[in-house]
Amino acid sequence: xxxxxxxxxxxxxxxxxxxxxxxxxxxxxxxxxxxxxxxxxxxxxxxxxxxxxxxxxxxxxxxxxxxxxxxxxxxxxxxxxxxxxxxxxxxxxxxxxxxxxxxxxxxxxxxxxxxxxxxxxxxxxxxxxxxxxxxxxxxxxxxxxxxxxxxxxxxxxxxxxxxxxxxxxxxxxxxxxxxxxxxxxxxxxxxxxxxxxxxxxxxxxxxxxxxxxxxxxxxxxxxxxxxxxxxxxxxxxxxxxxxxxxxxxxxxxxxxxxxxxxxxxxxxxxxxxxxxxxxxxxxxxxxxxxxxxxxxxxxxxxxxxxxxxxxxxxxxxxxxxxxxxxxxxxxxxxxxxxxxxxxxxxxxxxxxxxxxxxxxxxxxxxxxxxxxxxxxxxxxxxxxxxxxxxxxxxxxxxxxxx
Amino acid sequence: xxxxxxxxxxxxxxxxxxxxxxxxxxxxxxxxxxxxxxxxxxxxxxxxxxxxxxxxxxxxxxxxxxxxxxxxxxxxxxxxxxxxxxxxxxxxxxxxxxxxxxxxxxxxxxxxxxxxxxxxxxxxxxxxxxxxxxxxxxxxxxxxxxxxxxxxxxxxxxxxxxxxxxxxxxxxxxxxxxxxxxxxxxxxxxxxxxxxxxxxxxxxxxxxxxxxxxxxxxxxxxxxxxxxxxxxxxxxxxxxxxxxxxxxxxxxxxxxxxxxxxxxxxxxxxxxxxxxxxxxxxxxxxxxxxxxxxxxxxxxxxxxxxxxxxxxxxxxxxxxxxxxxxxxxxxxxxxxxxxxxxxxxxxxxxxxxxxxxxxxxxxxxxxxxxxxxxxxxxxxxxxxxxxxxxxxxxxxxxxxxxxxxxxxxxxxxxxxxxxxxxxxxxxxxxxxxxxxx
Numbered sequence: 082x083x084x085x086x087x088x089x090x091x092x093x094x095x096x097x098x099x100x101x102x103x104x105x106x107x108x109x110x111x112x113x114x115x116x117x118x119x120x121x122x123x124x125x126x127x128x129x130x131x132x133x134x135x136x137x138x139x140x141x142x143x144x145x146x147x148x149x150x151x152x153x154x155x156x157x158x159x160x161x162x163x164x165x166x167x168x169x170x171x172x173x174x175x176x177x178x179x180x181x182x183x184x185x186x187x188x189x190x191x192x193x194x195x196x197x198x199x200x201x202x203x204x205x206x207x208x209x210x211x212x213x214x215x216x217x218x219x220x221x222x223x224x225x226x227x228x229x230x231x232x233x234x235x236x237x238x239x240x241x242x243x244x245x246x247x248x249x250x251x252x253x254x255x256x257x258x259x260x261x262x263x264x265x266x267x268x269x270x271x272x273x274x275x276x277x278x279x280x281x282x283x284x285x286x287x288x289x290x291x292x293x294x295x296x297x298x299x300x301x302x303x304x305x306x307x308x309x310x311x312x313x314x315x316x317x318x319x320x321x322x323x324x325x326x327x328x329x330x331x332x333x334x335x336x337x338x339x340x341x342x343x344x345x346x347x348x349x350x351x352x353x354x355x356x357x358x359x360x361x362x363x364x365x366x367x368x369x370x371x372x373x374x375x376x377x378x379x380x381x382x383x384x385x386x387x388x389x390x391x392x393x394x395x396x397x398x399x400x401x402x403x404x405x406x407x408x409x410x411x412x413x414x415x416x417x418x419x420x421x422x423x424x425x426x427x428x429x430x431x432x433x434x435x436x437x438x439x440x441x442x443x444x445x446x447x448x449x450x451x452x453x454x455x456x457x458x459x460x461x462x463x464x465x466x467x468x469x470x471x472x473x474x475x476x477x478x479x480x481x482x483x
Numbered sequence: 484x485x486x487x488x489x490x491x492x493x494x495x496x497x498x499x500x501x502x503x504x505x506x507x508x509x510x511x512x513x514x515x516x517x518x519x520x521x522x523x524x525x526x527x528x529x530x531x532x533x534x535x536x537x538x539x540x541x542x543x544x545x546x547x548x549x550x551x552x553x554x555x556x557x558x559x560x561x562x563x564x565x566x567x568x569x570x571x572x573x574x575x576x577x578x579x580x581x582x583x584x585x586x587x588x589x590x591x592x593x594x595x596x597x598x599x600x601x602x603x604x605x606x607x608x609x610x611x612x613x614x615x616x617x618x619x620x621x622x623x624x625x626x627x628x629x630x631x632x633x634x635x636x637x638x639x640x641x642x643x644x645x646x647x648x649x650x651x652x653x654x655x656x657x658x659x660x661x662x663x664x665x666x667x668x669x670x671x672x673x674x675x676x677x678x679x680x681x682x683x684x685x686x687x688x689x690x691x692x693x694x695x696x697x698x699x700x701x702x703x704x705x706x707x708x709x710x711x712x713x714x715x716x717x718x719x720x721x722x723x724x725x726x727x728x729x730x731x732x733x734x735x736x737x738x739x740x741x742x743x744x745x746x747x748x749x750x751x752x753x754x755x756x757x758x759x760x761x762x763x764x765x766x767x768x769x770x771x772x773x774x775x776x777x778x779x780x781x782x783x784x785x786x787x788x789x790x791x792x793x794x795x796x797x798x799x800x801x802x803x804x805x806x807x808x809x810x811x812x813x814x815x816x817x818x819x820x821x822x823x824x825x826x827x828x829x830x831x832x833x834x835x836x837x838x839x840x841x842x843x844x845x846x847x848x849x850x851x852x853x854x855x856x857x858x859x860x861x862x863x864x865x866x867x868x869x870x871x872x873x874x875x876x877x878x879x880x881x882x883x884x885x886x887x888x889x890x891x892x893x894x895x896x897x898x899x900x901x902x903x904x905x906x907x908x909x910x911x912x913x914x915x916x917x918x919x920x
Contacts, residue, residue: 352913440906467774471875472883478787
């Protein structure tokens with residue numbers, strides 16, 4: 082297949098211009114100007130469209146199942162709180178998702194058998210430092226179930242799929258889950274991702290970044306707090322202070338290799354924080370959705386919508402693509418992904434940027450009005466058309482006999 | 484001093500007058516307000532073009548919601564009578580759509596087709612973002628596993644989920660199970676509907692049967708006992724069973740033929756003759772007799788070379804539905820609004836498309852409480868943007884037609900609650916939080 086005439090954005094390979102992309106046997110065969118159409122069995126005209134590596138959504142919950150934690154909780158682990166990946170990925174240009182700790186070492190094999198092996202989307206995973214994964218907030222307090230050794234063991238069993246460890250939803254006024262996750266991370270040489278700060282009084286994120294995190298460790302829900310929530314006694318400290326200023330140590334932490342992930346979710350993206358951060362020069366390293374039951378139909382919606390939010394804040398399409406392809410690939414130590422180098426698996430997103438009047442909601446029920454919207458036109462997964470919004474890869478109906 | 488004193492007293496007097504005037508104004512306001520029931524409306528959808536086929540409405544109207552019910556549909560309902568007003572000028576307002584053919588018995592049985600398996604999807608993942616508020620599962624479960632389906636999917640979904648019960652007790656576990664005549668039990672099927680779940684089970688499904696008319700006839704027998712229609716995927720008979728016999732000899736008026744526009748090599752007879760491209764005459768006669776033709780697009784059941792000639796010759800399906808499941812969701816089908824847009828592109832009017840996705844399916848499944856915006860009904864509402872531009876629509880052969888319009892679900896309301904808001908039209912603009920300075 083030849084994708085012809087599109088504007089290729091491949092940040093890893095520093096490509097940003099009109100190029101053709103040739104795919105053969107599920108792999109990227111060639112990226113060059115003016116590859117002749119007659120050298121390809123099938124040519125797709127991508128004039129006016131952007132072509133990029135398939136997006137990597139680094140924070141999702143896709144361990145869908147029917148287990149019930151037995152109390153009002155999120156039931157992310159093998160439960161109703163998770164969603165099925167293929168329902169949301171390709172239609173948004175995503176070809177790889179990373180589950181953020183839905184499973185733990187006890188139930189990762191079930192997750193693999195049930196979801197990972199049954200999805201067309203490439204599904205990678207952080208596993209929870211809690212053995213049962215993200216069953217519920219009560220379970221997330223069980224420090225006796227946070228075992229770095231068994232966690233590292235299962236990670237070594239599945240080194241190509243498990244990319245790191247998640248610490249989350251801990252209400253104690255200490256760093257136990259974070260430190261246990263880091264202990265597992267040291268054994269396996271993998272990063273941790275942290276949904277931090279559910280305690281009252283608040284724990285210091287400066288301490289988290291500077292004293293606990295290693296370079297490469299990930300803080301998710303970056304834009305969840307605000308100048309207002311900063312004044313609340315409990316919860317998560319915000320990256321902005323009570324005067325809407327990005328705290329100086331945030332820049333320092335990012336400089337020292339701490340990763341800031343969006344993880345939009347149902348409650349973790351506030352316009353004022355995101356906009357103030359952007360204006361003051363603090364950009365997230367990775368853009369991700371935190372896709373799960375409560376975020377899918379709310380302000381988050383899907384990866385394309387979250388990416389569009391950054392476009393409308395003023396981020397360039399190149400910067401947005403970087404943060405949804407090559408950046409996350411590096412963060413999860415999967416440098417085989419997130420680019421269009423020759424020989425790489427042909428995961429490709431072809432998208433258009435619609436012009437018009439659009440609105441984008443945050444998690445607090447307020448809207449940013451904008452003029453651009455990213456829309457996935459064609460998505461290839463391992464060279465196969467996994468999504469084709471307008472049939473650009475197919476012939477006219479009456480041009481084909483029977 | 485005097486001047487100052489006088490000044491103060493004047494000031495006080497002035498204040499007093501102001502206060503009295505203020506109180507009077509407030510009292511007057513309260514009186515006026517109570518006269519017009521100030522802000523008794525919870526949500527007012529203002530300035531949209533309402534299409535409500537049941538009530539013959541096709542014009543600019545406002546729609547008022549109180550609690551979970553439709554309160555009023557009228558021109559120019561004042562915004563100050565509502566707690567919240569959403570400006571939907573330039574948009575279409577319709578009853579929440581009914582997708583009459585879906586598979587939403589999501590689960591984790593690796594050996595199952597759509598019963599408690601990956602083949603079935605989570606209803607809420609596809610419904611609201613396409614304007615759908617009610618889905619009908621088409622036979623994923625049978626009487627043996629319907630209770631599990633209910634506990635696992637129906638009771639967990641925000642979408643209203645109704646269901647056709649599979650004629651086979653175990654539902655759509657596999658194609659082999661669909662052949663098990665000994666598990667087709669009309670009495671049990673009818674018990675399940677009549678005695679246990681009359682509000683959820685709307686009919687019986689027969690599908691994927693390889694033999695004669697046994698599966699259809701058992702479904703109809705069940706349907707007679709429970710007074711519900713049957714829906715038939717008449718798909719896998721070798722040699723094919725004549726659809727004329729199905730429509731004219733087996734079906735009762737109200738029974739449903741799904742996958743209307745499929746064209747497959749063997750298995751199912753097409754409604755449009757594959758040589759002359761003419762709709763077979765008995766198809767018109769069948770529709771006149773009350774046989775229901777449902778789209779059921781799916782992954783393999785919608786061909787332009789059936790649908791386009793049929794529509795040109797004046798044959799329209801009674802109901803437009805998706806056959807949503809894992810293999811159709813990312814292929815040509817995509818979602819309900821895409822399937823509807825496909826019919827617009829084939830020349831069917833917007834009104835005809837809305838009729839076939841609201842009031843028609845409601846009648847077919849005998850749920851006249853759904854599919855319209857009558858006062859007092861549950862407030863299930865879809866607000867659409869009819870996008871203009873160049874769009875393409877695929878069929879299951881992966882060929883396409885071009886179109887200039889596309890329906891996009893802007894706002895979806897389920898039982899009075901906003902469950903989808905594409906562009907944040909129901910919320911205020913963001914604001915900078917006050918700082919401590």
